[in-house]
Amino acid sequence: MHIMALVNAASAVATVGKALFGSKPEAAETGAANTAPAASAQVNLSPAAKQLAGLPPLMLPNPETIQALSGDLNDKLNGLFAANGLSAQPPVSFESDPNTGKISAHGNRSDLKKIEELVNADPALQRQMHDLSAIAGHFAAMQQSAAFNQEYSAAQSPRETDNVTAKYASLLNGPQHTPAITLGYGVDTLQIRADNQTLPG
Numbered sequence: 001m002h003i004m005a006l007v008n009a010a011s012a013v014a015t016v017g018k019a020l021f022g023s024k025p026e027a028a029e030t031g032a033a034n035t036a037p038a039a040s041a042q043v044n045l046s047p048a049a050k051q052l053a054g055l056p057p058l059m060l061p062n063p064e065t066i067q068a069l070s071g072d073l074n075d076k077l078n079g080l081f082a083a084n085g086l087s088a089q090p091p092v093s094f095e096s097d098p099n100t101g102k103i104s105a106h107g108n109r110s111d112l113k114k115i116e117e118l119v120n121a122d123p124a125l126q127r128q129m130h131d132l133s134a135i136a137g138h139f140a141a142m143q144q145s146a147a148f149n150q151e152y153s154a155a156q157s158p159r160e161t162d163n164v165t166a167k168y169a170s171l172l173n174g175p176q177h178t179p180a181i182t183l184g185y186g187v188d189t190l191q192i193r194a195d196n197q198t199l200p201g
Contacts, residue, residue: 069128070190073129084118091187092185092186093182101130105119130131
């Protein structure tokens, strides 16, 4: 059953990959023209997958991309706060709505509404925070999958295998969990957290 679950998961990943990047099947050598209309298929992507599909090219979900985006975003937030007479302290965390792209601000300070308005009034800044959240979310999900593969391969008995699959049940069963991403501003560098775990940035 566990092997079938992995096969089904791999098949689902392949389907999403085709939906995102398309496929180019070779023409059939039949000697007669095929005039039948092409079949259409509809694939429902998660909000996070839609985010990733809309990213500019070469922005891969890896530590290098996350570090580059977070460093640039931290500089832009420094400029935004300074230009509007805002202090970087106390810290403020940002979250991006995966459906609307709107940014919400959280923290122990009285000017959160003003901060939200400033960020959402700048489409380029809003988009960068949205893109960084999408990339960080997919990177965190990839790390979870890699951890499962490593532990599953290292299992030495059926009992150990069962323990690994039970540990990662949420990864194998049902819709894939997309980690909640927060962008923490107010320290030396932007802190990115996925489900309360700090990511490289």
